[in-house]
Amino acid sequence: MSVKENFDKIQSEIASICDRIGRDPASINVVAVTKYVSNERAKEAIDAGVVHLGENRAEGLAMKQEDIQEQVSWHFIGSLQSKKVKKVAPHISYLHSLDRVSLAKELDKRLDRELACFVQVNVSKEESKAGLDIEEVDEFIQELEAYPSLKIIGLMTMAPFVNDPEETRPIFKALKKIQLDIQAKNYSHAPCTELSMGMSNDYQVAIEEGATFIRIGTSLVGNEKKEGN
Numbered sequence: 001m002s003v004k005e006n007f008d009k010i011q012s013e014i015a016s017i018c019d020r021i022g023r024d025p026a027s028i029n030v031v032a033v034t035k036y037v038s039n040e041r042a043k044e045a046i047d048a049g050v051v052h053l054g055e056n057r058a059e060g061l062a063m064k065q066e067d068i069q070e071q072v073s074w075h076f077i078g079s080l081q082s083k084k085v086k087k088v089a090p091h092i093s094y095l096h097s098l099d100r101v102s103l104a105k106e107l108d109k110r111l112d113r114e115l116a117c118f119v120q121v122n123v124s125k126e127e128s129k130a131g132l133d134i135e136e137v138d139e140f141i142q143e144l145e146a147y148p149s150l151k152i153i154g155l156m157t158m159a160p161f162v163n164d165p166e167e168t169r170p171i172f173k174a175l176k177k178i179q180l181d182i183q184a185k186n187y188s189h190a191p192c193t194e195l196s197m198g199m200s201n202d203y204q205v206a207i208e209e210g211a212t213f214i215r216i217g218t219s220l221v222g223n224e225k226k227e228g229n
């Protein structure tokens with residue numbers, strides 16, 4: 001299927017889920033994750049109407065940005081090493097993987113404007129996943145007040161890959177709950193109005209549980225690094 005067909009299908013699915021649960025479809029932002037695909041395929045996504053593009057590595061981001069001149073918002077969704085901050089921070093509008101104070105400090109040093117950040121939470125407690133433990137989130141967000149260029153717009157998580165996406169629901173519910181707890185604190189640097197959750201396998205469930213940014217690679221632009229896509 002073309003990227004356009006995939007995007008249309010995802011859009012109509014978002015519309016029908018939102019209709020069913022009483023959410024505004026405009027509150028859901030689709031981030032096309034282009035890490036597995038060529039610049040051409042990423043451009044097809046833009047032609048199809050995608051306005052958010054996501055990459056998880058500094059090199060991949062640079063490679064896409066060299067070639068893509070269209071006005072889109074760039075998202076960095078992978079673990080960011082402090083030594084790569086200088087290369088990445090000036091070129092993105094959103095960071096989905098803020099997970100330590102040393103990273104916040106380096107970002108704040110390199111930025112001369114505000115950067116929208118998601119604090120990454122390891123809700124599932126998988127060893128292989130980045131992010132803070134649930135119990136650490138509030139204190140971490142309080143510490144971030146010291147870094148004025150960082151605006152904490154929300155929380156991000158990755159659910160484990162499972163065959164039945166329904167199994168991811170408790171993970172997304174838990175992230176929503178943490179978001180409500182943080183919002184109740186009224187931190188001015190951390191309005192925390194957004195939730196970045198849901199990928200190809202589980203975005204429908206994530207939307208039902210309150211996602212406002214869904215990060216979709218395989219189901220939208222495909223995966224040229226894997227056969228059969």
Ligand SMILES: *Cc1c(COP(=O)(O)O)cnc(C)c1O
Pocket residue numbers: 033035056077078158199200201215216217218219
């Ligand atoms: C790769 C990646 C995605 C997209 O994965 P798909 O399953 O291909 O949709 C989303 N979020 C993060 C953090 C990723 O690294």
